[in-house]
Amino acid sequence: MMHPKLTPFVFVLIVCVTSTINAISQPLANEGSTNPQHWTTKALSENRDGVWVDPAYNPADSTQTIVVWFKDQYLEKADSFLEKTMEFKGRKRSELRSEMTTTLKAMSNTAFGKVAAPLKALEREGLVTGIKQHWIISGFSCTATPEGFEAIKNLEDVAYIFKKQAPVVSKGTNMGPEYLEHIPPSDFDPKAVESYPWNIEKIRAPEVWNEFGITGKGVLNVVHDSGFKLDIPPLASNIYTNKGEIPGNGIDDDGNGYIDDYHGYHFDEGRANLNEPNIRRATNIHGNLCTAMIVGTYATGTKKAIGVAPGAKWAPVIGIAHFEDAIEWAIEQGADTYSMSFSHPNLGEYKTHWRKILEQGTLCGVVFISGAGNFAAGPQFAPLPEQMRNPEDIPNAVLGVAGIGEDGERPKFSSQGPVVWNTAYYKDGQVNKPDFATINSKVPCVDPEGRLLNMASGNSLAGPHTAGIVSLMLSANPELLPWEIRAILKNTAQDIGIPGFDYQSGHGFINAYDAVKAVLNP
Known part of the structure; x- marks a missing residue:
């Protein structure tokens, strides 16, 4: 079942009224x-308490799931993506994928390695649960109490904290089998x-x-x-x-x-x-x-x-x-x-x-x-x-x-x-x-x-x-x-x-x- 805030784009069995595209x-x-004003990582990390915090975060809630960005990101500025597409002109996609995956993982491992031990300590104290490192951005997700949240803000190189989106797909019933025991060969032939x-x-x-x-x-x-x-x-x-x-x-x-x-x-x-x-x-x-x-x-x-x-x-x-x-x-x-x-x-x-x-x-x-x-x-x-x-x-x-x-x-x-x-x-x-x-x-x-x-x-x-x-x-x-x-x-x-x-x-x-x-x- 779809969550009401996650809207699929299809109307099934509906005849829609159309209007001219002109x-x-x-x-x-x-x-x-x-309005090309861009905040760099450095600018955001110099905000209050040294860390930018999502306004959606409510310190009065008992626990909240958050996602944390470290200061150093591969795309370090808001306009870095277009700069990189120009820099990578003429590259082969397969080679770039391998290079980027290796680079992103290395960046994440370096930053996460600095905070892994104190995060584990917070987990042992019951202030943080569900720690998950990410490499597609240099950061991690977790669920934190208000005390855990304040401790995370003080971890090395933490720059941004967003309140994470909640799950929106309910668990189905009568599921399975989870894989096909027999996959038929494709018989598609244009002729x-x-x-x-x-x-x-x-x-x-x-x-x-x-x-x-x-x-x-x-x-x-x-x-x-x-x-x-x-x-x-x-x-x-x-x-x-x-x-x-x-x-x-x-x-x-x-x-x-x-x-x-x-x-x-x-x-x-x-x-x-x-x-x-x-x-x-x-x-x-x-x-x-x-x-x-x-x-x-x-x-x-x-x-x-x-x-x-x-x-x-x-x-x-x-x-x-x-x-x-x-x-x-x-x-x-x-x-x-x-x-x-x-x-x-x-x-x-x-x-x-x-x-x-x-x-x-x-x-x-x-x-x-x-x-x-x-x-x-x-x-x-x-x-x-x-x-x-x-x-x-x-x-x-x-x-x-x-x-x-x-x-x-x-x-x-x-x-x-x-x-x-x-x-x-x-x-x-x-x-x-x-x-x-x-x-x-x-x-x-x-x-x-x-x-x-x-x-x-x-x-x-x-x-x-x-x-x-x-x-x-x-x-x-x-x-x-x-x-x-x-x-x-x-x-x-x-x-x-x-x-x-x-x-x-x-x-x-x-x-x-x-x-x-x-x-x-x-």
Whole structure:
């Protein structure tokens, strides 16, 4: 069940009223900030008591879960990400991933090593519990009493303390099995395809399969969601398997801290089992619905192709409260894309934590993608500039994607930009969003048995369409850097609003054929 504050982007079995995409407002002159004031790590660490503290932290509460940043971070300033993308121009993605992972881990180990002993002492005194070191940022999470919190503020090189986001996905019942004993071989063959739904045709994926022979092979998509049923025919044959793990033996065979993480992991519950075989209601298969849009092969019992990149792999993860762990796991498993069809409102300063992690994760070679949200109309309406929320509002490091229907029109629900970044750390001001548009309205989707019987609308679908396109691009050239992919998509997007960027469709409608052709013929 979805927590009310964690909003999935799909409306299942809803017919949405649409409005013309030409009703748009004037954009900013560029994609960047209009108020480029940046606080460095040093500036923040010189605040009261030498440590910046999230205003959401309440010292009157008995215990609170926090995440701590050390002073030294790889991206040391608010504008360091763009500087690094220019510095890394021309690098190979595989080499950069290895280099960045090693560097980030070394930084974290150095800083954490200075505080490990006093943290353990606080733990023995009962002032701190659940200590977890992170390397995707140099820091750690824990639950602390007010006395423990004050002690943490005095630890060496502590610079920021954020109040951590709470878990939002309840533990499912009747779960399992946690892994598939038999994974059928993929029988996807473009020549055997008898048909495909309108969205796959409009995204021009079949043209890529047939003309270039590219179906996404060699690409891993991590799907951060909930509502997964692992054994349905469109998804079972291309589910990811962690070769370092022996499934079901109750042992952490690969030594990464996660027992039996063979297909994926539920980080908020600390278990490998995230399979819900008894799902029957369409509203509960959000994860499967999005995954099938990315990598689905054939709808059950047919030769109807339903995914943009049916030759690619996928891995399910759950873990909002432990998203640092989920992203670290994805990087170490070799993830190429990371799809996030959810939205967080009212995160306050904590959105800074998300952004820094996704920036550094992008430098590790992962393409982060999120739908734009469904908050421009209806009961969940939000005023501008708050229609695009976290993580889709993160500039540069996250592709925030809106969409259109089969008629080429923008549905009224589809969230618009711009967004505003005005946290204590990120002072971009007004930022141009969304980045692009794909498909988001009245799309045929899989039911709990993998049949193409549901009809869905929502920007939950825009993100997966984009992940599928990116998968085909990376299958064509695995060494493309995330910002190079963004540039190619920008250059090949079809302008569907006023000339240039607009706040409804971003840089325009993207399609698989033009993007892959540009990769093959730069």
